[in-house]
Amino acid sequence: MLDRLRRRVFWTPRQKFLTLLVTTALVVGAGGWGLYTVLEPEDRSCAPGVARPANSTECVGVDGTGHDFRVPALTAVTAAIGRENAALKPGEYATVALLLPITSTDPGTAEKILRELQGAYAYQYRANHESNSETPRIRLVLANTGNKNAHWRTVVDRLTTMTGAPDRLRAVSGVATSSAEVREAVTALTGAGIAVVGTTITADDLANGPGRDRFPGLARVSPTNSDEARALAHFGRVDAARAILVQDSRTGDHYIDTLRSAFAESLKGAPYEPQLYTSPTDNTEEGNTANTFRQITHLICDTRAETVFFAGRHTQLRQFINALGSRGCADRAFTVLTGDEGSYLGADTKLNRAALGRKLTVRYAALAHPDAWKPGSGRTVPATGGSVVAFDTFLTDIARADEKPVPLRDGQAIVAYDAMATAVHAIRQATPPDAPYPELADVVTQWPQVKGSLRVQGASGWICLDNHGNPYNKAVPIVELAPDGTQRYVQTAWPEGRPPAESCLPPKKG
Template identity: 75%
Template structure:
């Protein structure tokens, strides 16, 4: 019994040395865990996605600039991003300059995701031609992807990153893409051109994201575009359709701040001065890719259209609302009357829109839009000849060879929406300016010299675009650019009708813009 009591005392009563050792061990454990906790609290969270790309605070999107093959977490972009990364990899410092494609790469809108993919494919196709099939012209071109995030919400951080790349080794010399006529894109263009960076818009068509004559109208020095303005689209539609204003009706969005819609409705109104009725109005959601409640409004508007003598309806709005409007017209009360809907290039999204009621197109309803490009525009076909000026079969044939390299095996690039064609032409225009601005004996141009090239892109110095000739006026706007008129067929396919021209006829062989009053 005493022996067992002694053993218990030995287990609970430690010597001074044992107490010291125990205290040291306990302190070490506490300090170690505490240090780990402090480190966790004080070390910034790693929000990087790839070189030049990170997740902004409060967002899971990967935003920034990268040319190493990063796909920004979008599986559909993996192949094309990888191809661009492989093309960039062997380029050596000092032999190349950088061109960025600025787009909302992580958009969740299905139509925008398709647009983004096709634009990257078109841009890469011309990058490859510039580096491998241009008689060893220099500098070579490094292409990088610049993501502005869903709704272009993170444009500022991405633009800041781009302007920081104008020095060595990147030597950013141009930005392409800038493909939507939104407030965020207008501010992006202002910031880039304000920093001396040349910008080539692909599918921006808003008249107020452009330069022009007169004091205060050169807000974006260094901006060029390869697509016609909304005003030119409206003129081309008017020349094509020879619309009787007395039998026309305008449906327009009242949401302001959308530069595509604002300038399109102004252009349509200018061409419908003799229309007998005021426009029918609807208001799209703040994010026009959302459904909202406009479908109900369009159901009511169809009743008003039936009350008129209209035969042609001009629609000034984005593609989601356009689709809702067409669906509503398909079940209109006056089904015995035929109508033609005319709209801008947002109509190009309809072919891939799964929510479009294709049966509506069988109800004496024709839908036509002014496209930016179409694969049949510069290909001869039975009963249709190619215009002798304004574009060429050869330029389009070169594009077809180049774009084949941008597609995964067995999965050719879709061309009917025109996005790949226009993006290819924008890259061609950017590369043209970069190489024209490179002094003889130099390896690359100075930043400021690229943005001054646009007034010379005309006449024999025009760009032979796959979408048609790109002849720029002194303000960087395409002169009398070919406008393919496309009809949405009953099966949802996008059928080329004919080329229309803002000036009513193709440009002269010289392709020199006339002096404006």
């Protein structure tokens, strides 16, 4: 009893006072920490020049140090690029940026991006080590525009500040999809006087031409959709009376829009109106188009058509092929012809490969193929338009891009290598004999001279540019998708119906 009384009389006030002090300290400390977390901005950096935009987990920006943008599949090749860049001395190099949606969530696009990085690095290494010490040396940086190119503006704004020292950005390559975002990015870059070399862009309206040089300084190493369609027509000798067009009715996708127009031009006089479907806003999604294709196959069976031209992206192409595999008129044979998006099918696990063994042949106009410039049984390599030597050189170079063999069947690594070769060609041709690097404005003027004996000996074929930066009569490998997923080379077709002359000089137009 006495002890309890002593605690109440003597300890309780002291305990209250100490408790008050401790509580106050805790509250003030917690408040201070809370205020700090509110006022101090979150560290969203991923690497120098790369950060996570607000409300995004992607690492977006420009990097040449070896950062992989948190994409593990890219770690080996980005590390190789970082090592190559680290070996360069200040003032001895010009920079080329590879503009791509590096953090794309679409599996097909992600695979394509890996191959593009491998191809670009392979030529960077050749330019710095296997070109008789030509100058300037080449620094390669990766410019990630984010999934679906959503952050292209942030990245392009950064690139336009890199034309001076120490970067001396002189060209941008990559530029691989014919989308509205890429079109805007190309417009901004060329508007800033920066040379751009597209890899796999094929849309006709993302190109220059007579009276419409809307992208001054743009060059491409892939043929346009119109050239692909012309090459397919020469290859297939298609009877329009026995052909039909299946097309996406959604507009605004430059690849689809121009492929649709090119195929329609090839089918003038056809007795059947096009069969229409409408893809989802994001055409990498499945949507409900599979239901539409089931109906379209019924209607195709009602026609006399033997050849089906398909103008659409690869997800819908796969759905259409799957539907044709279950068609009611299984006794009739069909050939589907399409553009370079067909290259995605080889790795598409949702494709019903059994459909290809049911009198259904799928062929597409590829941008490149490893067998196109390789002698084989029963076929000869064209005497002009490309060379065995150039492709063998590529094989030597691409072997350095990864410890494992780089798959080449989809052509992506080959085209990226050629685009890098074209960019380096322009940079070095524009460099005066007594200067370490060219002026920015001099690089964009080089494209009209990339022809004849000054052509680029590409691994995908000769790159002879017209005065507007488009490849003239570029080789178009026709590829057939086999039931086992093999992308089998059939033969090389040409927009002009035959290989170019040895001079490889585009004719006057108009």
